Amino acid sequence: MYDRGKVIAGLVIFAIIFLFPFIYNHGSASPQPKPSLDTPAIKALSQKKCVEDKQFMITTHMQFLNDWRDQALRDGNRWYVNKEGKKVWISLQNTCLKCHSNKKEFCDKCHNYAAVDPYCWDCHIDPNGSKL
Amino acid sequence: MIAQRIIFPLGVVLAIVVLGLIVGSIPALHGLFSVGLIYVAFAVFFFGFIAKVVNWAKSPVPFRIPTTAGQEFSLPWIKWSKIDNPSTTGGVILRMFFEVCLFRSLFRNMRTDLRSGWLIHSPTKWLWLLALGFHYSFLIIAIRHLRLFVQPVPGFVELLDKVDGMFQIGIPPIYLTDILILLCVTGLLLRRLFLPKVRFISLAADYFPLFLILGIVISGLLMRFVFRVDITAVKALANGIASFHPVVPEGIGAIFFVHVALVCALIAYFPFSKLMHMGGIFMSPTRNLANTTRMAYHENPWRKPPKFHSYEEYEDMYRDYMKEAGLPLERE
Numbered sequence: 064m065y066d067r068g069k070v071i072a073g074l075v076i077f078a079i080i081f082l083f084p085f086i087y088n089h090g091s092a093s094p095q096p097k098p099s100l101d102t103p104a105i106k107a108l109s110q111k112k113c114v115e116d117k118q119f120m121i122t123t124h125m126q127f128l129n130d131w132r133d134q135a136l137r138d139g140n141r142w143y144v145n146k147e148g149k150k151v152w153i154s155l156q157n158t159c160l161k162c163h164s165n166k167k168e169f170c171d172k173c174h175n176y177a178a179v180d181p182y183c184w185d186c187h188i189d190p191n192g193s194k195l
Numbered sequence: 196m197i198a199q200r201i202i203f204p205l206g207v208v209l210a211i212v213v214l215g216l217i218v219g220s221i222p223a224l225h226g227l228f229s230v231g232l233i234y235v236a237f238a239v240f241f242f243g244f245i246a247k248v249v250n251w252a253k254s255p256v257p258f259r260i261p262t263t264a265g266q267e268f269s270l271p272w273i274k275w276s277k278i279d280n281p282s283t284t285g286g287v288i289l290r291m292f293f294e295v296c297l298f299r300s301l302f303r304n305m306r307t308d309l310r311s312g313w314l315i316h317s318p319t320k321w322l323w324l325l326a327l328g329f330h331y332s333f334l335i336i337a338i339r340h341l342r343l344f345v346q347p348v349p350g351f352v353e354l355l356d357k358v359d360g361m362f363q364i365g366i367p368p369i370y371l372t373d374i375l376i377l378l379c380v381t382g383l384l385l386r387r388l389f390l391p392k393v394r395f396i397s398l399a400a401d402y403f404p405l406f407l408i409l410g411i412v413i414s415g416l417l418m419r420f421v422f423r424v425d426i427t428a429v430k431a432l433a434n435g436i437a438s439f440h441p442v443v444p445e446g447i448g449a450i451f452f453v454h455v456a457l458v459c460a461l462i463a464y465f466p467f468s469k470l471m472h473m474g475g476i477f478m479s480p481t482r483n484l485a486n487t488t489r490m491a492y493h494e495n496p497w498r499k500p501p502k503f504h505s506y507e508e509y510e511d512m513y514r515d516y517m518k519e520a521g522l523p524l525e526r527e
Contacts, residue, residue, distance in 0.1 A: 065496065070252040073477055074245055081241055084344040084437035092440035093346035095431035118446065122423035129366040177426045178348035178356065182363065 096176045099168035104161055114143070114151050114158070125181065128155065155187055164190045201388075204403035208410050208457070215414075215456035219449025226443040229455055233436055236459035243466025248474045257495040259488045262481040264303065268490070280486050287485050294482050301326055325382045332376035333408075335359060339370070343426075343433040367419060373412070380409050404470055407461050414454040422450040 064070060079086070105111060113120045115127070134140045135153045143151045152158050163169045166189045174181060218228040265276025278289050293299040301323040305316050339356055342348045360368035384405045387397045418424055428444035429451060435442040465471065477483065487493075510517070510525060517524060 064249060064252045065255055066252065070248065070478075074248060077244065077248075077474070078241075084341060085439070087345045087349070088434070088438035090438050090440070092435050092438040092442070093431075094442070095427050095444055118425075121425050122448075125366045126420075126423070173427045176346070177430050178342040178353055179367075179426075180353070180357070181366070 093176070096172040098170075098172045099165055101168070102162060102164050104164060108162070113162075114145055116146075128159075128183070131155070155183065156190075160187075160190050166191065200397060200399050201402055204399045205406050207403065208406040208460075211407075211456050211460050212410060212414070212453050215453030216449050218456070219447075219452035222445070225447070225452070226441075228452060229432060230436060230441040230443060232459045233455065236463040240462040240465050244471070244474060247466050247471055248478065251475070251478045255496040256480045256484070257497070258493045259484045259486060260480050261484050261486045263486060267486050282485050282487050282490060284485065287483060291477070291483055295476055298323055298326055298330075321382075322386065325379045325386070328375050329379035329383060332372040332379065335372045336370075336376065339372075343430045344437040346430075346434055365420075369420075373416060373419075376408075377412055377416070380405060380412060384409065400469055404461070404464075404468065407457060407464075411454065411457045411461065414450060414457060418448075418450045418454055422448055424448040424451050 100111070120127070131143065131153045132155075134143070141153045143153050145151060160166075173179075218224045261280070263280045265279030266274060267280045268275045268282040277286050278293065281287050281290050290299075302320065304319050304322050306319040308315050308317070335355060338352060339359065341352045342356065345352075359370045359372055362368070362371070384402075387393050387401060387405070424447050425444075428447050431442055431444045432447070461470075465473075506525075514524065
């Protein structure tokens with residue numbers, strides 16, 4: 064091998080960059096978070112169901128909430144009819160957060176895990192104290 | 196020719212998509228396919244890359260072969276272009292920087308036309324612009340994906356994520372690099388498809404990576420905006436792989452497996468393809484050597500010292516015959 068020193072130095076840099084996730088985690092895995100449903104409002108429910116089904120809410124709640132915002136604030140339409148035909152009042156503060164009043168154990172758990180920082184809280188306030 | 200060069204690589208990419216869809220719909224295969232395939236593809240990429248670079252480093256470069264793009268260092272009153280034709284290590288470092296980070300060779304791209312009987316050379320920057328946009332988008336997208344592999348997520352990844360999605364269009368926000376890479380890859384593909392001279396020299400190995408990367412971008416965008424998947428489950432899987440504690444969470448949609456199949460195909464194909472220019476650019480003798488052809492003595496590395504045959508040895512060999520013939524001898 065010619066220019067051995069330079070080539071090996073380059074390959075070491077390549078290896079460090081490529082293996083960065085493995086080195087950074089150094090073998091400790093972080094399990095998938097379980098958002099908590101343990102709030103008084105949810106406990107009081109006879110049928111524990113969100114506005115739409117669970118899988119849809121897990122994967123698509125962000126697009127769904129964005130839609131709700133546009134409907135409520137831009138179109139002035141405050142009623143949403145879900146897939147089962149039930150009418151729901153469109154409001155983050157009064158519908159979503161009424162049940163999910165535990166932002167820290169519910170919203171933040173997954174958002175922190177996936178490094179997502181939604182701008183909901185630029186306007187809305189956390190029911191259990193402001194962000195500041 | 197079109198069938199071999201264009202339809203065939205497109206067919207291979209579509210076959211990979213179909214494979215991803217089939218595996219995605221059979222939960223029993225999820226673990227083997229996602230975790231197993233990712234480890235194999237990573238290993239092929241990592242060791243293949245190193246083997247390729249070591250193999251290149253074994254080839255001797257006996258003399259300086261820089262391609263000169265400017266006046267070499269000669270007499271003091273002749274203007275020397277220090278970066279395009281460097282004769283010092285510092286100049287070479289600058290030239291490599293401009294080559295690797297700003298694609299200077301592509302920037303010098305020229306087109307030649309016959310205009311009313313005159314042969315006209317004019318600069319053309321499209322290839323440079325598309326290539327620059329494509330490569331930097333790809334880099335930023337790769338770094339952004341770290342958020343799924345490591346925990347806690349480092350600050351620079353979060354910052355990059357914020358800057359990339361700073362226009363806050365839609366939720367989840369559209370990334371600027373996603374739009375840019377889509378435009379640039381499409382542009383680079385159209386260049387090969389519609390410029391007759393470029394199409395003539397384009398082979399299956401040129402189209403395949405383009406189709407593959409386009410497939411990766413489209414499947415990623417579909418996963419983000421249309422067929423949503425549970426991102427915490429995806430992170431649990433990716434983080435498990437990067438910490439050697441693989442887990443296979445349930446309920447990840449088929450689109451994820453399409454994306455993973457395409458990415459694994461790309462990185463496993465990487466060391467055997469033109470994509471190795473990633474390592475190769477640092478190994479290019481036409482770029483990384485100072486132009487000291489006449490300034491310094493360059494010894495051929497495989498040169499063996501010649502065997503000399505001195506007159507003393509010659510005389511020793513033929514002394515008897517020379518004596519017999521009456522020739523003069525230095526030593527009796």
